[in-house]
Amino acid sequence: MNRTYELMFIVRPDMVEEEQDKLISTLSTVVTSSGGTVKSVEKMGKRRLAYVVRRFHDGLYMLLTVEGSGGLIAELERRLRVTEPVIKFLTVRIDEEQKRLDKLKAIKDARRKAPPAAAAAPAEPAAEAPAATA
Amino acid sequence: MADETRGPSAPGGSSGGTAAPASDRPTGDRPAGDRPSGDRPSFGDRPSGERPSGDRQFSGERRPPRPGGPGGGREGGRKFFRRKKVCKFCVEKIEAVNYKDVRLLAQFVAESGKIVPRRLTGVCTPHQRRLSSAIKQARNIALLPFAGRAA
Numbered sequence: 001m002n003r004t005y006e007l008m009f010i011v012r013p014d015m016v017e018e019e020q021d022k023l024i025s026t027l028s029t030v031v032t033s034s035g036g037t038v039k040s041v042e043k044m045g046k047r048r049l050a051y052v053v054r055r056f057h058d059g060l061y062m063l064l065t066v067e068g069s070g071g072l073i074a075e076l077e078r079r080l081r082v083t084e085p086v087i088k089f090l091t092v093r094i095d096e097e098q099k100r101l102d103k104l105k106a107i108k109d110a111r112r113k114a115p116p117a118a119a120a121a122p123a124e125p126a127a128e129a130p131a132a133t134a
Numbered sequence: 135m136a137d138e139t140r141g142p143s144a145p146g147g148s149s150g151g152t153a154a155p156a157s158d159r160p161t162g163d164r165p166a167g168d169r170p171s172g173d174r175p176s177f178g179d180r181p182s183g184e185r186p187s188g189d190r191q192f193s194g195e196r197r198p199p200r201p202g203g204p205g206g207g208r209e210g211g212r213k214f215f216r217r218k219k220v221c222k223f224c225v226e227k228i229e230a231v232n233y234k235d236v237r238l239l240a241q242f243v244a245e246s247g248k249i250v251p252r253r254l255t256g257v258c259t260p261h262q263r264r265l266s267s268a269i270k271q272a273r274n275i276a277l278l279p280f281a282g283r284a285a
Contacts, residue, residue, distance in 0.1 A: 008234075008275050050279040059276065063234075090275040092233065104229055 004039070004098065005066050005073055009080055009089035010059035013046055020060065023083065027064065030075060036068025054087045065094075219256025223265075231264040233271035239278060243269060247281045 007027075011020065020043065028038045044061035053059065066076070073091055080089045222241075223231065233239070242250050242257070242265055249269050252262045272278040 010276065047277075049276040050273070051276060051282075053276055088274075088276055090233075090271060092271060097230070101229055 001069055002036070002067050003069070003093055004095035005068070006092045006094050007064040007066055007073075007076060007080075007089065008092070009062050009064075010049070010053070010087050011062065011085045012054075012056055012087055013058040013060055015060060015085050019085070020062070023085070024062065024064070027076060027079065030079060031066055031068060031072060034068065034072045034075065036066055036072045039065040039067055041065075056087055059087060221256055221258040221261055223261040224258055231261065231268045233268045233275070233277065235268075236272060236277050239265070239269050239272055243278060245283060247279045247283070 011023070024041055028041075031038050040063075042063040044063055046058055047061050049057055049059050066072070077089065077091060080086045222228070228238070231238070242255055244250050249266050252259065255262075257265060269278060273280050
């Protein structure tokens, strides 16, 4: 049962680049070792926090897109919780939303093709109606 | 004739003797002047309902404002022309409401940090649902404040 999750976490702003990469690589190994895949890694950079978290006003935002099972996510969250520099994290399941968007898009595409057919359909009954009366 | 036969049967069938005198009093007071006696039985059918029905007439008059009741403001909107609110997400065809899109979400958060209600923003119900959950997710990851302005 593979699902897609988005793992966003904030690390303390004074974390050096190497340590960030190290953290990401350890997380990636956790993912791959339990049968998941890391789809993308994004460092969103430094951002001002909307409220103070552990006395920090700023934070480095990271985004990890992961495919895997729920157990994998539990393990990742556990690791984030025990990792000292991580001050906040949020996991969001995105595959169902993506599915919904794909469906909507498919409908939209179908409609784009439909109009010519729909225009042709009313013309036919109009042609038939006079024939029926005659 | 048909009316008369119907008349006595209706009050008799509905409630027996006790209700009939009770209905007589109000009918004597009010509708006697208004309506012919042939209508009485119909009043006898709802003796208890008479006063409420009187109220109902009032409320019937009030009713047009009442849908405007939350639109007491709306009625004012008719006087001073107010643009009809439309759902931003429907108009601009924004299907995905993502918690990362802070700029979008911030438009629907009041200065106090509260989610602005639908009746003020005009967002349709399905989109408001997605919007509110996205705002809550954004709050959780410190992209939006729980209360107050973003520091």
